[in-house]
Amino acid sequence: MASSRPEKLACAMSIAGFDPGGGAGIAADLRAFHAAGAFGCAVVAVVTVQSTSGLRAARPLRAAEVLAQAREVLAVQRVGAIKTGALGSAANVRAVAQLLSRHPEIPAVIDPVMLPSRGRSRLLDERAVRALRALLLPRALLVTANVPEAEALTGGRVTTLDEAADAATKLVRLGARAALVKGGHLVGKDAVDVLAVDGEIYELARPRAKVGALHGTGCVLASLIAGRIASRPADRLLDQVRWAKRAHHAAILGARDVGGAARVLCP
DSSP: OOOOOOOOOOEEEEEEEEOTTSSSHHHHHHHHHHHTTOEEEEEEEEEEEEETTEEEEEEEOOHHHHHHHHHHHHHHSOEEEEEEOOOBSHHHHHHHHHHHHTOTTSOEEEOOOOSOSSBSSOSBOGGGHHHIIIIIGGGOSEEEEOHHHHHHHHSSOOOSHHHHHHHHHHHHHTTOSEEEEOOTTSOSSEEEEEEEETTEEEEEEEEOOOOOOEESHHHHHHHHHHHHHHHOTTSOHHHHHHHHHHHHHHHHHTOBOOSSSSEEOOO
C-alpha cells in the first residue's frame, strides 16, 4: 500500500499584539490565516490587558525577544507572507524593518496599528510613528491603513474618497508597493476602501453593515490578505485583496457575540 504524503501548507506569520480576549491581534490573525488557506504562525510583540470591551493596558516586548521568535520560525517553516500589527515601540518597528530587509523574498502586509477602537492605551508609541513611516513602509508589499492611521502617516486629512485616494498614493510614494486606505471611518451607505496598486486606483465597496460594535476588524482584513498571499502566491495582489474583502464582509455580517461590548469576526 502506497503511503500517503502529508499536505504541505504555506505559513503566514503575524508579528503583533496578544489580545487575551481573542477578538483582535494575534488570535484574530490566526483565524483569518486559516480561512485564507494558510497555516498561522504568531510572534508576540505586545502583551495587552483587553477584552471585547476595550484595551486597558499594553506593554511592548523587548526587540530581542521579538526577533528571536521570528527568526526561529523563519529558519524552519515555509513562511509565505508576514503580517505586522501592533508593534508597541520604535525599537520593535526598527527590529521588524531589519528583519524584513533580510527576507525580501517574503511579502509583507503592514497594518499600522496605533490606537484601539475602544480604550485609552496606545498600541504604538507616538515616537514610533516616524520610524514606521521611514523604515517599515518601504518594506511593505501592502499597507492597510484606516483613516486616522492614514492621516498620521501622510500628514493630510482624509474625509472624502478623493482624499483617501490621495492618501493611498502618498503611502505608495513613501515606499509601499501598494496601499489600502479603509473607508470604515468615512460616511455613506457603502463602506469604500481605496486601493492604490501598480499606478492605478481602485474603489472596493461593500454595503455598510449595521451590526453594532465590532472588535478586530482591521486585524482580520489585513490577515485575510496576508493569508491569501501565502496560500495563493501566483494571484495578482488586486485579486487577493478583492477575495479578502468578500471574506471580510461575510465575517462582519456573521459577527459573533462572545460577551462584552463588541462582537468578533470568525471568518
